[in-house]
Amino acid sequence: MQGLLWELGDHHVTDVVFERRDSELDQRDHKLVEVLQGRHAMPPRLRLAWCSPMLEPLLWLPDIVAGAKALAERGDPRFWSQLEANMLVRDKEIR
Template sequence: MNPPHSAYVDESMRVSAGLCLMAAVLVPPVLAEVYRDVLRGLLLSNQRRLHWRDEKDRRRVQLIDAIGALRPCGIVIVGTGLDAARQERARRKCVERLLWELGQHHVTDVVFERRGVGLDEGDRAMVVTLRGRHAMTPRLQVSWESPENEPLLWIPDIVAGAASLAEAGQESYWKGLGDELSVQRLDVD
């Protein structure tokens, strides 16, 4: 039997392309500190965290090489048909699908990147609703963390960024992450 994993989740929106992407990277708890050390070692002297959208192409290659060496496994939900006026609705659909998918794996904890008090409260209410509808397994424990405090959230940020570019035809970053990341498509219209 596989040991339990924790899932770290971040998202990327490509409103102009009608896409909402949600990436979950599975980390075995016994490797969490090793991964954190690798990630902290990638910080430049003026950085407090890694963030895909802030990086130039050369640096992105370096990040993909380092993350690819960790052989990340996980799930990326690609929500298509995003209406710019209904981004939160699209995000909720992606989160619901992602939590269901994670329930099919050996995941016990799911950690989302914090988005702010009001938005996080909305997410918490959605989790309560999903539990009430039995749309997610009761064993999943869901929490929210700041990426400044939890380096493991940097991995799904990078994965979501690479997946987003792959959707636009730039597949080199995505290919550098290996083949243990599955992609699930969902119409969010």
């Protein structure tokens, strides 16, 4: 998490939304953030929020990408190939 938050800060991200889970896991996330902030181990400009995936469907995207990659590594590249092709097209459009 520390590395991810620094990378996001290095890429000029200012807002990070965590997926709200159950109260115990959310509390653990909050404590981790407090520790990182106390050690100055994350960019101070990051604004963190927790949101329910039922209210913010974009929170499903990391799970979709991770699932597609895991299937590809197990020999089923169908979904990863589709994602990868779309990412290459988007990358060319941005450049």
